[in-house]
Amino acid sequence: MxxxxxxxxxxxxxxxxxxxxxxxxxxxxxxxxxWRLGEDVKPGQRMEISMTADTxxxxxxxxxxxxxxxxxIGYLDDLEPRNLFHVGQSNNNIEGExxxxxxxx
Numbered sequence: 001m002x003x004x005x006x007x008x009x010x011x012x013x014x015x016x017x018x019x020x021x022x023x024x025x026x027x028x029x030x031x032x033x034x035w036r037l038g039e040d041v042k043p044g045q046r047m048e049i050s051m052t053a054d055t056x057x058x059x060x061x062x063x064x065x066x067x068x069x070x071x072x073i074g075y076l077d078d079l080e081p082r083n084l085f086h087v088g089q090s091n092n093n094i095e096g097e098x099x100x101x102x103x104x105x
Contacts, residue, residue: 001049003041005076012037012074016053019064019090026064032071066092 003009015032033053041047071088 001037001041001072002046003043006043007076008043009037009041009072010075010077010079012041012072014049014051015071015073016051017069019067019069020062021064022062026067028069029063037074 001014014035014037016034017029017032019026020029033051035049035051037047037049067090069088069090071086073084073086075083076085077083
């Protein structure tokens, strides 16, 4: 993760989900796995976050494992409701050596 802002990210939580395949195409998935960052992210700071999801808990017929959605929710600077933010990005995966790896999000 890269904090490309000039502001402190506080109490950040990252959410991961895989889209659902249906007869009309692809839909968002309400089931999300979450990870707390555990520390503030300073302006300009980069951090690597190891995230593992056990795909056996998903219905293999309905989940599109080739498409991942990531979201970040937290506060900018002060822990006040007006500073709450939520950003997200989705991407196709890149096959890695034995494990699924996704482009830098």
